Amino acid sequence: MYGGRDRHDRGNGPSRSHSKPRRHFRSLPERGWIQLLTLRIIHERPMHGYQLIDEMETRGYVQSGRFETGSIYTILSRMEKRGLLTSEQSTEGGRVRRVYSVTERGAEVLAEGLRAIIRRKAITDRLVDYYNERFASESESPNADSK
Secondary structure, X not given: OEOOEOOOOXXXXXXXXXXXXXXXXXXXXXXXXXXXXXXXXXXXXXXXXXXXXXXXXXXXXXXXXXXXXXXXXXXXXXXHHOOXXXXXXXXXXXXXXXXXXXXXXXXXXXXXXXXXXXXXXXXXHHHHHHHHHHOOOOOOOOOHHHO
16 A cells, blocks of 8 residues: 555545655766767777666666666667667677677767757756855855865
8 A cells, every 4th residue: 555545546545745755867877878878988989788788887877776787778779679779699608699780870979969969068057056155054065175
């Protein structure tokens, strides 16, 4: 039971007003960002899914343990079906692995995504300035070290 209802009940039972507030902003990228980050990393060099997970975690793009190997391969497979990636089987240490590379279309999507980020950077910078002016003390400011 949750909020007075069985989890299978889709009726007009009690609302979930007493439940925890939803987090709308996350500290690490999710969903649409994952595709862009995947293209960005694989654009540097072809790699298999486990390497991609390791790279994302090492660079701090995702939290450690965020992806299971099967999940990342599902994402890679979808991106390959969309023509953003291509793959080849490779034998590494006696294991057969699927190694992914960025296609020309994938490189175009990556460039387009990066251009969109650049266009939004000025807006983000203004929001950070507003936050620093209105809400953050000097010690809390994300940019306190750069001042």
